[in-house]
Amino acid sequence: MFNDKICVVTGAAQGIGRTIVDRFAASGATMVYALDMNQEVLSKAFMGMNNVKPIVLNICDRAAIDVLVSQIKADFGRVDVLVNNAGITRDALIDKMSEHDWDMVVDVNLKGVFNLTQAIAPIMIENNTGSIITMSSVVGTDGNIGQTNYAATKGGVIAMTKTWAKEFARKGAQVRANCVAPGFVETPMTAELPEKVLDMMKGKTPLGRMGTPDDIANGVEFLASDKASFITGQVLKIDGGLVL
Template sequence: MMNKLTQDMQGKVCVVTGAARGLGRAISERLAGAGAKRVYVCDINLAPAHAWLEQYPNITGVELDVCDPAALAQLSARIVADHGRVDVLVNNAGITRDALLDKMTASDWDLVLNVNLKGVFLVTQAMYSLMKVQMQGAIVTISSIVGTDGNIGQSNYAASKGGVIAMTKGWAKEFARGGAQIRANCIAPGFINTEMTRAVPEKVLEKMTARIPLGRLGEPRDIAEGVLFLASDRARYITGQVLKIDGGLVL
């Protein structure tokens, strides 16, 4: 008999942004492996995903700019035509352009806020239009401990990640009106072993790791498991929350 936990997404249609690699890939693979009917893997550049996408018959790659309303309308129409519904949205797309405040340019501020905050707003707006018809769904947005606790040299990133937390709390109230079972939650990762983290100089990485009570970086699958839980019916009474997955870094 198949383990029930491997079928948390049985029959569900999922959308994951920023999904070609890193956290997005881990999340997409976990949802697909948990029995999703279809996972739309969305990224502005799908090239890094071509090899692994072929391993999953229930995954569809979609080139998508999260800041393009026309492209989002096309995606919504495609999902309706293919499946008539969307059950899970994972807002993962995000970028960084770090600098100390007196060195940060207005263009770097605008770019990060546009992708990380406006992009989440636009994607959620498009997918919510489908969820509200069926009166149910789960939205999980990837924030950051930088969005809850700040960090030096990341004013733009902190503002964007704090902003998605604020939007999520508002959505949790708004989307549940009229008895709808549409939930919205955030995950705030700490230091995770991704390509971005591996590019950090070794000495800096050692200092980062030393601050983590569990004594190691997190793995993408740690975030993916949190997403799976919040997206599943096991979390059916959880909404408007921020789940920190950081090895105890921020207590």
């Protein structure tokens, strides 16, 4: 499905990001650039995979992004798929949320997505093809108590994505931009939650379970592929019916 494709995935060391990288690599991608801040986990995750290049990168570091993207362009001349998956949470009710925690979440979840997309989109436009998938959340579409910063960023990436869908294709380039909005998903982050909280999450989900990284990767894989060649500017909720 991804034969000869060049893919870039952020937040790639574990959970949803790692599953997405594995999918692209197994589907024949020429190279998957797996970006993350966690060097130890990143290097172990893709050891021995010839078509995966793990790279420690901070998506808030514009200079590092420019170096990487210039190298990818020099090596391959194109980027076919960008998955903006990296994200963090710093939850608190608004009266207890610090400016530092607000800034951190906005810098990574919103500005980081902007940074990498701004660097890679021109290559896609130049080559007349590309698919950009950005990880939003049902929190970005419907809000959640204690997550003002996270909700703002996940709603923001939806707005940016809809803008990009119009902007990047305005001169005829087949460059698509879409979002995936997961519900409650089993990840290393949620694994640390108390059992009663996990049971509450499952109870709120009509399908009665939490999602898996594979569930989310299924949607990303579809939107990144040529099977979704006429889909752009959309938000695909993968939430087990949590938000209807």
